[in-house]
Amino acid sequence: MNSPQCKLGYLGNTEGSAFFSQGKTAVCVSVVGPFEPKASKSMYDRATVDVTFRRKTGSISVHDKMLEGIMQSTCEIALNVEQYPRTSIVVTVQEMQDRGNLLSTCLNASCMALIDSGIAMHHLYAAVSCAVTESEEIILDPDELQINSSVAYFTLVFSNSETRRLLTSHTTGEFSHSTYVHCMDKCFAASKEIFNFYKNIVKKSSIFN
Structure with missing residues (x-):
């Protein structure tokens, strides 16, 4: 796997933020909240979570909206929304460069930004992408060429629970x-390597802050 890079507290005027790159793909995520939303968006027993995905240039596509939905459901499952009733939490994901594995990069970046925010979470999560070749070789963290020539492509998201817990599964192509x-x-x-990476980044940021 490509070694990820991350910088916490990348943006000002937010509760949490992270710049995250893996391979040649990079994104920036900001977290704002919990704050009091408009009455129409308020829920008496939990916080509402809104995730917005923005492309580097141009408007987002139907496919991008689907990815946005995956990010939102993953964040909602991970966050302890019951602890913040009648509030809203907004997560904004900004593409900086897309060279493959965008969804897994966005998900891991959002987890780091949520860690930076200090908002209570049920668990952390880590996303890993892999491609399957015609000869059924499995390539972790594939590059653009490997993705485009693959017969199947997966992005799987796991929690850092004691037992293996698959939170999200996004697949394309044909496979057994x-x-x-x-x-x-x-x-x-x-995913265990990614969780260790999270731990090391938080340790480093704690030392310097």
């Missing part, structure tokens, strides 16, 4: 059940 299981095993093992 056994191939999916093999991909899940490889991606789960790789």
Whole structure:
């Protein structure tokens, strides 16, 4: 896997933010809230979570809106929204450069920004992408060429719970059940490296702050 890079507190005037890059793909995420929303958006027993995805240039596509929905549902599951009733939490994901594995990069960046915000979470999450070749080789964190020539492509999201817990699964292409299981095993093992990376970044930022 490509070694990720991350800088916490990248943006001002936010509760939390992170610049995150993996390979040649980079995104910036900001978190604002919890704050009191308009009455129409307020829920008496929990916080509302809004995730907005922005492309570097141009408007977002239908596919981008689908990715935005995956990010939103993942954030909602991870956040302890019950602790912040009648409030709103806004997560904004800005693409800086897309060279493949955009969804997993956005998800990992959003987790780091949420950690930076200090908002209570049920668990952390880590996303891993992999491509499957015609010969059924599984490539973790594939580059653009490998993604485009693959027969199947996966982005799998795991929580940092004691037992393996798959939170989100986004797949394209054709594949067998056994191939999916093999991909899940490889991606789960790789997710542990990402959680260790999170831990190291937080330690470093704590030292310097």
